[in-house]
Amino acid sequence: MARQLKLGAFLMATGHHVAAWRHPDVPAEAGLDFAHYKHLAQIAEAAKFDALFIADSLAAPTGAIASRMARSDHFEPLTLLSALSVVTERIGLIATATTSYNEPYHVARKFASLDHLSGGRSGWNLVTSDNAAEAQNFGRSEHIGHADRYRRAREFHQVVTGLWDSWEDDAFVRDKASGTYYHPEKVHLLDHVGEHFRVKGPLNVARSPQGQPVIVQAGSSELGRELAAQTAEVVFTAQTSLANAQAFYADLKGRLSRYGRSADSLKIMPGVFVVVGQTESEAREKYETFQQLVEPEVGVALLGRMLGNFDLSKYPLDGPLPELPLTESGQQSRQKLLTELAGRENLSLAELGRKIAGGRGHYSLVGTPAQIADRLQQWFEQGAADGFNVLVPHLPGGLEDFANGVVPELQRRGLFRTEYEGRTLRQNLGLARPGNRFA
Missing domain, CATH: 3.20.20.30 (Luciferase-like domain)
Structure with missing residues (x-):
């Protein structure tokens, strides 16, 4: 095919x-x-x-x-x-x-x-x-740094996928006649000990249809x-x-x-x-209908969020995108993409905000x-x-x-x-x- x-x-x-x-x-x-x-x-x-x-x-x-x-x-x-x-x-x-x-x-x-x-x-x-x-809703005054977030994410993935393998596909037999609900040899403890997490397991959900x-x-x-x-x-x-x-x-x-x-x-x-x-x-015409509803300040606020949680309200709307430090709290790839877009098309702050609306x-x-x-x-x-x-x-x-x-x-x-x-x-x-x- x-x-x-x-x-x-x-x-x-x-x-x-x-x-x-x-x-x-x-x-x-x-x-x-x-x-x-x-x-x-x-x-x-x-x-x-x-x-x-x-x-x-x-x-x-x-x-x-x-x-x-x-x-x-x-x-x-x-x-x-x-x-x-x-x-x-x-x-x-x-x-x-x-x-x-x-x-x-x-x-x-x-x-x-x-x-x-x-x-x-x-x-x-x-x-x-x-x-x-998000940090301030989870007991932190500052967001986790970019590199630290990815180290945590890698270990997080290891633990989650390990827990998904807690039970073999045929572990649960639920045999009423013999009284066997699951085969004990087909359940596996994760016993993960790492930089960020200590998780014993097993998961209390059987292995899922997709594995x-x-x-x-x-x-x-x-x-x-x-x-x-x-x-x-x-x-x-x-x-x-x-x-x-x-x-x-x-x-x-x-x-x-x-x-x-x-x-x-x-x-x-x-x-x-x-x-x-x-x-x-x-x-x-459809597209312009939506564009006409964009207030400049709203477009710039969205832009600041996409660039990495920067407050752009103090900069003139008709001025260029200011030079910004590399974000530690936002998406570095999106910051790079939007900065390049502003320079390539010579867009003002308001124009860039409207373009990404x-x-x-x-x-x-x-x-x-x-x-x-x-x-x-x-x-x-x-x-x-x-x-x-x-x-x-x-x-x-x-x-x-x-x-x-x-x-x-x-x-x-x-x-x-x-x-x-x-x-x-x-x-x-x-x-x-x-x-x-x-x-």
């Missing part, structure tokens, strides 16, 4: 555009409306998306500018995806959980439970937290790439051009052999912000289904992507536009499935089921 691309539906309450909640077609209360998310999940599943993806933050943005964004009230992702597992059948369910402000046993238990609830469709987006405000939930990562810094090469099975990344995406793809795939991994064991799925219209002019630095496409499919095909066939994490400006309309327009175009070209290959996220992504390390 010819290689086909993978698609994730990156859901963000009212949509990815920072001003989407103000649009008349968008339900402003969407962040806490389960019926809204159920509708989105069923749109994506009918279109045969590989997975839903829910990001997360453990701090609410506050203040005068934050009060003008729809970013402060939303469901906890695992709770939401557990509910969505009941109203869907095939689509994957990927949630973010930070290694900085969680404990491995909690994370292992929750994602294993979601895998059982969904029949093998869960995925863990392992992040190190790029929001310094282990799919591991997803989004870091693109040097430390992030190396951790991904060692541990990730799917990588989400922000790339602004074909050349940059090809370089990232080649670099990350090239690191896999150091860890005894094949190129197919890791799927690279850049984010793509998409606005679809029946004509190009209609698509651009929709895609937040991701590759952006505004056009007809055929035009958008052309670019996705180019990236897929020219060594830049194995698939895409799709961001739309508003929900549900933007997802409906993509599902009804772009997906059929990709299917006509033989680039995307018309039916799911299997029932688990691993089967649909083409990822092997891992064996139990203790068996």
Whole structure:
């Protein structure tokens, strides 16, 4: 069978555009409306998306500018995806959980439970937290430094995946006649003692349908790439051009052999912000409708958050992006990307804030289904992507536009499935089921 691309539906309450909640077609209360998310999940599943993806933050943005964004009230992702597992059948369910402000046993238990609830469709987006405000909700006055976060994340991953192997696949027999509930020789204590964690185990959840939930990562810094090469099975990344995406793809795939991994064991799925219209002019008109709703101060506040939690309010809106120190609390890769974008296009602070108001630095496409499919095909066939994490400006309309327009175009070209290959996220992504390390 010819290689086909993978698609994730990156859901963000009212949509990815920072001003989407103000649009008349968008339900402003969407962040806490389960019926809204159920509708989105069923749109994506009918279109045969590989997975839903829910990001997360453990701090609410506050203040005068934050009060003008729809970013402060939303469901906890695992709770939401557990509910969505009941109203869907095939689509994957990927949630973010930070290694900085969680404990491995909690994370292992929750994602294993979601895998059982969904029949093998869960995925863990392992992040190190790029929001310094989270620290103050967990007994710290300062965020953990960038390098320290990645050392903790590597050990965190070791513990979680070790706990997922606590039980062999056939450990639980539940034999009423003999009185044997499980084979004692098929349970394994982890007994992990490391720099950050001491965890005995075993996990109190049986080995899950996928063996282990799919591991997803989004870091693109040097430390992030190396951790991904060692541990990730799917990588989400922000790339602004074909050349940059090809370089990232080649670099990350090239690191896999150091860890005894094949190129197919890791799927690279850049984010793509998409606005679809029946004509190009209609698509651009849609996009401009959202852009006109962006207040300059809101765009700059979002920019400061994306650059690494910098307060840019003291700088003139019509002036250039100031020189900023390398962030220790945010995403270093995103800081580099946005700084380069500002210089390349000679953008003022307000212009840069407005430019990232929709895609937040991701590759952006505004056009007809055929035009958008052309670019996705180019990236897929020219060594830049194995698939895409799709961001739309508003929900549900933007997802409906993509599902009804772009997906059929990709299917006509033989680039995307018309039916799911299997029932688990691993089967649909083409990822092997891992064996139990203790068996």
